[in-house]
Amino acid sequence: MLxxxxxxxxxxRVLLGLGTLLxxxxxxxxxxxxxxxxxxxTSATWHWxxxxxxxxxxxxxxxxxxxxxxxALLNSTLIAxxxxxxxxVLSGMAGYGLARIPYRxxxxxxxxxxxxxxxxxxxxxxxxxxxxxxxxxxxxxxxxIVPGLFQALATFLFRQFFLSFxxxxxxxxxxxxxxxxxxxxxxxxxxxxxxxxxxGTITFIGSWNAFLWPLVIGRxxxxxxxxxxxxxxxxxxxxxxxxxxxxxxxxxxxxxLMFLLLQRWIVxxxxxxxxxx
Amino acid sequence: MLARLRGRQDVNLWFWVFVxxxxxxxxxxxxxxxxxxxxxxxxxxxxxxxxxxxVGMANYRDMLTDRAFRxxxxxxxxxxxxxxxxxxxxxxxxAVLVARTRVMQAFFRSVFFLPVACSYVVAALIWKMSIFxxxxxxxxxxxxxxxxxxxxxxxxxxxxxxxxxxxxSARLWLQVGFYxxxxxxxxxxxxxxxxxxAAIDGAEGWQVFRHITWPQLVPASTAVLLLLLxxxxxxxxxxxxxxSGFGGYPPYARPPLVYLYYTALGTGxxxxxxxxxAVILTVLIAALALAQTRLxxxxxxx
Numbered sequence: 001m002l003x004x005x006x007x008x009x010x011x012x013r014v015l016l017g018l019g020t021l022l023x024x025x026x027x028x029x030x031x032x033x034x035x036x037x038x039x040x041x042t043s044a045t046w047h048w049x050x051x052x053x054x055x056x057x058x059x060x061x062x063x064x065x066x067x068x069x070x071x072a073l074l075n076s077t078l079i080a081x082x083x084x085x086x087x088x089v090l091s092g093m094a095g096y097g098l099a100r101i102p103y104r105x106x107x108x109x110x111x112x113x114x115x116x117x118x119x120x121x122x123x124x125x126x127x128x129x130x131x132x133x134x135x136x137x138x139x140x141x142x143x144x145i146v147p148g149l150f151q152a153l154a155t156f157l158f159r160q161f162f163l164s165f166x167x168x169x170x171x172x173x174x175x176x177x178x179x180x181x182x183x184x185x186x187x188x189x190x191x192x193x194x195x196x197x198x199x200g201t202i203t204f205i206g207s208w209n210a211f212l213w214p215l216v217i218g219r220x221x222x223x224x225x226x227x228x229x230x231x232x233x234x235x236x237x238x239x240x241x242x243x244x245x246x247x248x249x250x251x252x253x254x255x256x257l258m259f260l261l262l263q264r265w266i267v268x269x270x271x272x273x274x275x276x277x
Numbered sequence: 278m279l280a281r282l283r284g285r286q287d288v289n290l291w292f293w294v295f296v297x298x299x300x301x302x303x304x305x306x307x308x309x310x311x312x313x314x315x316x317x318x319x320x321x322x323x324x325x326x327x328x329x330x331x332v333g334m335a336n337y338r339d340m341l342t343d344r345a346f347r348x349x350x351x352x353x354x355x356x357x358x359x360x361x362x363x364x365x366x367x368x369x370x371x372a373v374l375v376a377r378t379r380v381m382q383a384f385f386r387s388v389f390f391l392p393v394a395c396s397y398v399v400a401a402l403i404w405k406m407s408i409f410x411x412x413x414x415x416x417x418x419x420x421x422x423x424x425x426x427x428x429x430x431x432x433x434x435x436x437x438x439x440x441x442x443x444x445x446s447a448r449l450w451l452q453v454g455f456y457x458x459x460x461x462x463x464x465x466x467x468x469x470x471x472x473x474x475a476a477i478d479g480a481e482g483w484q485v486f487r488h489i490t491w492p493q494l495v496p497a498s499t500a501v502l503l504l505l506l507x508x509x510x511x512x513x514x515x516x517x518x519x520x521s522g523f524g525g526y527p528p529y530a531r532p533p534l535v536y537l538y539y540t541a542l543g544t545g546x547x548x549x550x551x552x553x554x555a556v557i558l559t560v561l562i563a564a565l566a567l568a569q570t571r572l573x574x575x576x577x578x579x
Contacts, residue, residue: 008482012374019371020388026400026450027391029407029416042412046419090299097295103288109300116307118563123511123534126541126555127314128306130326130548150302180291209396211514212534216542227398234402235521241406248399259394263387267458 030252033245034058041241057246068221069247072229075218077254079144079225080207086149087203088196095158096184100170110159116152129216139223144214148207154199161195162188197265201258205266208255226251311559318552326548336553345528346554349536350561356532357509359445364505365498368453372460373486386461390454397451397514404447405432405519409439432520435529440520444530447515452508456501463497464490503569510562513538533558 033041034057036050061069097103098110128147137143165188173183189196214225224232230251233244259266318336320328340346375385392400408416411430418428431439467490475489513534520527526539537558541551 012377015370016374016378016385019374020385023388023392023450023454025416026403026408029403030399033403033407042414044413046414046416046422090302094296094299097292101288101292101295103292106292106296109296113300113303116303118566119307119311119559123555123558123562124307124310124314125534126537126548126551127310127317129542130313130317130552131306131310133326146302147306150299150306152303152307155299180287181294184295205394209398211396211398211517212538215517216538227396230398230402231518234398234405234518244402244406248402252395252399255394256391259391260387263390267386267390 030245030248033242034249036242036245038240038242041245054242057242058250060243061247061250064243066221067229067232067247068224069226069229069250071222072224072226073250075141075144075224076208076226076251078141079148079214080204082145083148083207084200084204086145087151087154088200090149091151091154091158091199092189092192092196093184094155095160096162096188098155098159099162099165101180113152113155117156125212125216128213132217138217139220140217141223143217144223144225148210148213151203154203157199158195161192165191194265194268197262198268201262201266204258205255314552314555317548318556320549322548322552324546328549332549336549337557339550340553340557345531346533346536349531349533352530352532353510353512355441356444356512357506359441360448360509361502361505363445364449364452364456365501367449368456368501369460369494371453372457372464373490375457376461376464386458389457392451393454395451397447398518400447400451401515401518404443404515409443435527438530440530443519444515447519448512456505459497459501460494463494467493499570503566506565506569507562510534510558510565 032048032050035053035055037052037054040047040051094113098106098113103109132138132143132147135143137146169187169191170183173187178186209227210225211227211231214228215231218224218228230244230247233247317326317328319331319333320336321330321332322328371389375382375389378385409431410418411428411433412418413422413428415428415431417431421428429439431443434440471489471493472485475485480488511534512532516530516532516535517526517538520530526535531539533554537551537554540547540554
């Protein structure tokens with residue numbers, strides 16, 4: 001029996017090691033490409049390490065006038081930050097109201113919110129485009145930011161979270177004369193940091209990596225996000241592959257750093273979503 | 278209790294103060310567009326988002342008799358048939374492997390979860406330009422070269438359709454980690470006394486998984502399958518970025534969203550047909566999702 005258990009352990013380690021290799025190699029290829037010369041990347045022989053390290057690619061990415069990378073980084077940052085803050089405030093408040101305020105129609109409202117989860121956001125891009133273009137918001141930051149502020153999933157998760165929040169603390173606050181508003185901002189919010197951080201990081205990642213909506217709405221180069229700028233490089237004829245890798249590294253670095261720093265929150269957030277219960 | 282403390286009359290007001298801003302936005306940006314889209318699907322609307330001429334069900338007939346639209350649904354079926362079971366199996370496998378590992382568990386979890394931070398565009402770039410580039414210098418072709426095989430043009434062949442390997446492997450890399458976390462969370466909730474009881478009965482390895490772990494994972498599996506299906510239906514980013522090049526997008530392997538994108542926002546700007554297509558897809562995905570939850574729930578009851 002002991003023998004058999006050891007065999008499982010060996011097999012497990014081999015599989016995990018193999019998986020680790022497979023999962024990390026693409027990141028390595030990205031870094032390798034970003035610091036290679038164009039000639040080395042397209043040469044007939046494969047090198048695990050670039051024969052000559054090219055440090056100028058990163059600078060060249062920002063000097064390219066046809067793909068304004070600096071502007072794209074600024075746009076992506078503005079969009080991701082404002083959507084994260086907006087979703088936390090809007091969904092946090094709505095989740096609390098749905099969880100705690102015993103309004104007659106709150107079940108109906110909750111149902112109307114939850115049912116939109118079944119409709120994939122991407123399938124509604126044609127109607128949403130129609131609306132945003134009627135509003136005259138094409139190629140504007142407004143058009144890129146505002147429709148993404150209303151995330152039914154975040155509201156749903158906040159509601160579940162607030163349902164499990166200890167009621168006694170809120171009752172004590174109410175006895176002290178705090179209104180719903182005061183209770184929420186002064187008692188509930190300060191005690192929801194971990195969960196809000198989880199929802200916030202997930203929103204930030206989704207917003208930074210979004211592709212279809214920015215592709216549809218951002219029609220002029222100065223309204224491009226990082227992902228669109230990158231895609232433009234990728235589908236253009238004249239692009240240099242090494243520059244493309246450098247641009248991708250620029251696009252992924254802020255997120256990767258944040259991800260490594262906040263990983264605990266993200267994992268906790270996904271685990272606490274309760275989707276898998 | 279809370280309500281009594283604060284008096285009933287304020288409940289209406291406060292509910293809408295908290296929920297109102299979000300709900301108004303949701304109505305404006307989800308319900309209004311969908312309503313408008315259903316309306317628009319009965320009209321001609323070329324190059325404009327305002328309806329011009331009422332055509333009844335003609336747009337729906339256009340879409341349903343359109344070979345390319347039906348092909349896009351077939352593409353989705355093929356794609357889902359590859360991606361759903363493979364992602365499911367691999368994320369479950371990694372979750373079980375990571376859960377049983379005491380040493381370096383956080384490290385392995387991070388490694389598999391890290392690609393979740395990566396966008397489909399970046400992954401498409403690595404896959405298209407580095408791993409599966411048709412050149413000798415591509416990783417896949419370099420590996421083939423080691424065993425003496427000649428290089429394969431992975432993306433420009435339709436027979437055999439190697440591009441599926443490129444598309445599917447990119448998505449696997451990106452999403453396995455996310456579903457692994459869902460399974461890990463479910464695995465951690467399995468009561469340890471069940472495992473102790475199994476150990477006393479002398480159960481080992483596969484038997485433990487089959488009779489103890491798996492039954493506890495059924496609810497998580499239902500959620501994972503549903504999410505996988507909805508996400509497969511939304512596939513756009515990697516198809517668009519891997520397959521389209523300077524010459525445009527090849528006619529094969531257009532999943533529904535790519536097809537819809539080119540119908541509504543391509544050169545034709547056909548918003549009537551595009552809206553009808555969006556309605557058909559919405560109905561399809563809702564029906565599939567409902568059927569799947571019903572089926573799995575029935576299965577789980579046995």
